[in-house]
Amino acid sequence: MGAIIGGQAGPIGAAVGGVTMLVYGAIMGSTPFGGGGGGGGGYPYPGNPQQSSREAELEAQIEQEVARQDSLESEIEAELRRQEELLRTIEQGEALREVEAQEATVTKSPEEIATLADPRAAPEAPELRSLPESIFDEERRTIPAGQWGGPQPRDVVVRSLDADRDGAAEEVRYLDPATGAMVRKENDEDYDGKVDAWTTYDAGIVSAVDRDTNNDGRPDEFERYGRDGRMASRDVDRNHDGRNDASYVFEGGSLIEERHDSNNNGTIDRTLHYENRKLVRVEEDTDGSGRIDTWTHYRTEGNREVEERVERDTSGDGRPDTFETYEHVAGKPVLKQRNEDKNGDGEIDIKSYYEGGKLKSREISDPALLPL
DSSP: OOHHHHHOOOHHHHHHHHHHHHHHHHHSSOOOOOOOOTTTOOSOOOOOHHHHHHHHHHHHHHHHHHHHHHHHHHHHHHHHHHHHHHHHHHHHHHHHHHHHHHHHOOOOOOOOOOHHHOOOOOOBOOOOOOOOOGGEEEEEEOTTTTTTEEEEOOOEEEEETTOOOSSOOOHHHOETTTTTEEEEEEEOTTOSSSSEEEEEEETEEEEEEOOSSSOOOSEEEEEOOTTTEEEEEEEEETTTTSOOOOOEEETTEEEEEEEEEEOOOSSEEEEEETTTTEEEEEEEEESSSOOOOOOEEEEEEETEEEEEEEEOSSSSSSSOOOOOOOOETTTTEEEEEEEEEESSSSSSSSSEEEEEEEEEEEESGGGGOOOE
């Protein structure tokens, strides 16, 4: 009877009702629905202490059993939730492994491999991994004005992936709700629970990637991409002082210029120029004055880039006044000739000739320069 009554509240209620009636019958010797029969059963009578005590004991046991059943029901529900989370994690892991397996089977041509291996080829924009939507948590959100640099609030669809279920998403994708195009992507690339890579999209195409490589919460690498899907520039703050100390410029898919602040004083002191991915000239500030004072020109011999000519500004007026040419012996540059404009009039005053790197002869056009 208890099971029938409790069954109105579901399977757990039926169990509770049945157990309750069993306990009641064991203590009272009868059922509460059995009428006023013998054996001391039935409802207690006024003034009967023994009967009242037994009734109180029964009620206490019933309450304990109900509490136990409530606790059991909570544990069952918690276990069901845990199983659902585990199943979701397994499904996400399987989906990720399937994508990674597909990516591993993609083969590239020898030309593509050679391009990827060339440090002077403009890198391609990072590709968006094709992942099933089912493994993401999805919500709609409004990005406040100014948060992404825009003057107006922006409605987006947010898809978050927390594959390891640690409460911190490894990847968050922001999409335009009208077109479905990607707007922005945030990644935790080292899985430490903090976002360290931000990708910006323009009409679904990667336009910028910023990275935080030292986990201080601020980006220190800044990559920009053209509409052709290749890198246009890359700036790096190597010592994390908030100032970029290395920059790379790409054009037509190739590196054309590097700029470096080698002493971290905030001023570029070394610039490298390239043509057809070959080094052709290096400009340097060797004395830390803030002005370029040395220009080194290169030529290509086979697969090697060798020094051909060096121009120096020894007077500090910003113009070269010393010109050196080199030959290469056993793979090393050896001075061949040095021309010098000693008085700054734009005319060469001294020509020095070298053999094997040693001075052989000298021509002096202005006798006033004697003795040297």
